[in-house]
Amino acid sequence: MNATLPAYNFAYLDEQTKRMIRRAILKAVAIPGYQVPFASREMPMPYGWGTGGVQVTASVIGPDDILKVIDQGSDDTTNAVSIRAFFARVANVAVTTKTVEATVIQTRHRIPETPLSEGQILVYQVPIPEPLRFLEPRETETRIMHALEEYGLMHVKLYEDIAQNGHIATTYAYPVKVEGRYVMDPSPIPKFDNPKMDDCPALQLFGAGREQRIYAIPPHTRIESLDFEDHPFRVQEFDRPCGLCGATDVYLDEIVTDDRGGRLFACSDTDYCEERRERAA
Amino acid sequence: MSEAPLLNATAITKTYGSQIGCENISLDIHEGEVLAIVGESGSGKTTLLNCLAQRLPMTAGRVSYRMRDGTTRDLAGLTEAERRFLMRTDWGFVHQNPADGLRIRVSAGANIGERLMAIGDRHYGQIRETAHDWLSRVEIPGVRIDDRPTAFSGGMRQRLQIARNLVTNPRLVFMDEPTGGLDVSVQARLLDLLRGLVDQLALAAIVVTHDLAVARLLSHRMIVMKGGRVIETGLTDRVLDDPRHPYTQLLVASILEV
Numbered sequence: 001m002n003a004t005l006p007a008y009n010f011a012y013l014d015e016q017t018k019r020m021i022r023r024a025i026l027k028a029v030a031i032p033g034y035q036v037p038f039a040s041r042e043m044p045m046p047y048g049w050g051t052g053g054v055q056v057t058a059s060v061i062g063p064d065d066i067l068k069v070i071d072q073g074s075d076d077t078t079n080a081v082s083i084r085a086f087f088a089r090v091a092n093v094a095v096t097t098k099t100v101e102a103t104v105i106q107t108r109h110r111i112p113e114t115p116l117s118e119g120q121i122l123v124y125q126v127p128i129p130e131p132l133r134f135l136e137p138r139e140t141e142t143r144i145m146h147a148l149e150e151y152g153l154m155h156v157k158l159y160e161d162i163a164q165n166g167h168i169a170t171t172y173a174y175p176v177k178v179e180g181r182y183v184m185d186p187s188p189i190p191k192f193d194n195p196k197m198d199d200c201p202a203l204q205l206f207g208a209g210r211e212q213r214i215y216a217i218p219p220h221t222r223i224e225s226l227d228f229e230d231h232p233f234r235v236q237e238f239d240r241p242c243g244l245c246g247a248t249d250v251y252l253d254e255i256v257t258d259d260r261g262g263r264l265f266a267c268s269d270t271d272y273c274e275e276r277r278e279r280a281a
Numbered sequence: 282m283s284e285a286p287l288l289n290a291t292a293i294t295k296t297y298g299s300q301i302g303c304e305n306i307s308l309d310i311h312e313g314e315v316l317a318i319v320g321e322s323g324s325g326k327t328t329l330l331n332c333l334a335q336r337l338p339m340t341a342g343r344v345s346y347r348m349r350d351g352t353t354r355d356l357a358g359l360t361e362a363e364r365r366f367l368m369r370t371d372w373g374f375v376h377q378n379p380a381d382g383l384r385i386r387v388s389a390g391a392n393i394g395e396r397l398m399a400i401g402d403r404h405y406g407q408i409r410e411t412a413h414d415w416l417s418r419v420e421i422p423g424v425r426i427d428d429r430p431t432a433f434s435g436g437m438r439q440r441l442q443i444a445r446n447l448v449t450n451p452r453l454v455f456m457d458e459p460t461g462g463l464d465v466s467v468q469a470r471l472l473d474l475l476r477g478l479v480d481q482l483a484l485a486a487i488v489v490t491h492d493l494a495v496a497r498l499l500s501h502r503m504i505v506m507k508g509g510r511v512i513e514t515g516l517t518d519r520v521l522d523d524p525r526h527p528y529t530q531l532l533v534a535s536i537l538e539v
Contacts, residue, residue: 135384148362152399156384159398160391162405163427228405 011058011091017041021059021214025205028216033178034146035129040212050083050108051209053125057106060121060205061087066094068102073110073251073268080108097271109172111193113250113272116202118219124187126208129215131175131185151183154226162231171236177224178217191225192235192251198223242267245276285347287312287453287485288333293342295328301509302328306342308504308514312452313483317500317517319490319532325509326489327457333487334374334455335364349452369396373446373454377461379438382445383430389416389441390426396449415444419474436467440474447478456488460495472498493536497521505529 024038043051067087071079075097084095096102099114106123116122132142135153154175161169174191178184187206197217204217227233241248243264253268267273286309295302303325310316318326331337333344335356344356349371376382384392393412402408413423419440430438446454460468476499479486490496496503496517504514513526524530
């Protein structure tokens, strides 16, 4: 039997839908950080499992692309494995776990540690695209606020963080300003990854399926994390290296190793970790 | 006062379908002046206030305002961005229900700081200091700065709402029944506070109230409304001590003497 099921169009979505999504992507690239509405489709997976990211990936992927999918930095978690299998099946594309080999990388909650390069596309899965949502529940109002660049409210949230915790306690989905204009939710990546978005040579696309929004950061765009003059933006710091590969400048996951309080801190980016260990061996 | 009025309204009319909200109302307000709008429930006071504050589109009429740079602008000609900027810098709006004017899910300090951050303040320490200062000015203990308004009493919430509005040193404040829904002793304290602040800051204010005592204590001038029209206007003491229109006489006579 064919690897691509005959009942499906290439990459699952029909051509008209891909065209519609590509138009939204083009608009998003033209207005960095602006949330473009699109007619999100039902996908063969539940909302919250990356339906937005999958639709974006399906619209940009071609037969020659090499796809990598990560979930929390890892190539072998359920979400990553099933989305990779999905595209291997409906688009018959090559898949990889190596960041440097991939041309399209779909991600949930992380940016790979290996610096991205020109020609790569990073597709984020976004649960809630609106950074102002928890402060201002009205969509009509948040749209006006974006239009008029009224972003004081974002700082109210950071103020509240400092007032309650003594420091900016937001550690993921940390709001950024895109090219000095739109305030954007970078999706729930740790703020550790925020600096990687700045001046990144790869194209970054964000898809929110349930909320029906697409936004983008074109290559080499200025991304600033919001902060206060007397409480500047800082990334997480770890007091130990990776327990497997010894890397010190990476984001670590805490892994429980036994039921006697054993802990292992290891790279959340599994590909990066493996590569380092291979090289060392 | 020789200066041009701060705000001038000419022939304001607001209709809701065939219902009249308010009809053909003109008024001036000068810097540092407090104007009370009184009348019974349904007389169009709040409609008029909302029209003046650009919160409701008018059916007819115009409102012009002397901006901080000295130019007088027709408010209908402002862009949305200019209108919103005006509303959060040079104006204040105190709602009857403080929950409408406060951000109920963030602390008192953040409530006061919001306007400052909206106009570009990015120094946490300074914002907090200003919030502290304003809390003490509205007689809220400084230790409550990190408490949410949900933990405040009605009177404290109302004072917090006032602080939140005054933090950018507005020149004109609109108040819709600022003491409504508060018990009498809290009302008295709030009125004292408002009177002090209006005096200190040389604020102009337009106060809607159905309570003639509030008008007496706060305002220099007042207008009396009935059925969407102005039926009497004049200095507050004159109107209250020597009402001319039969309806005003009725209003004044109907105050309960305890």
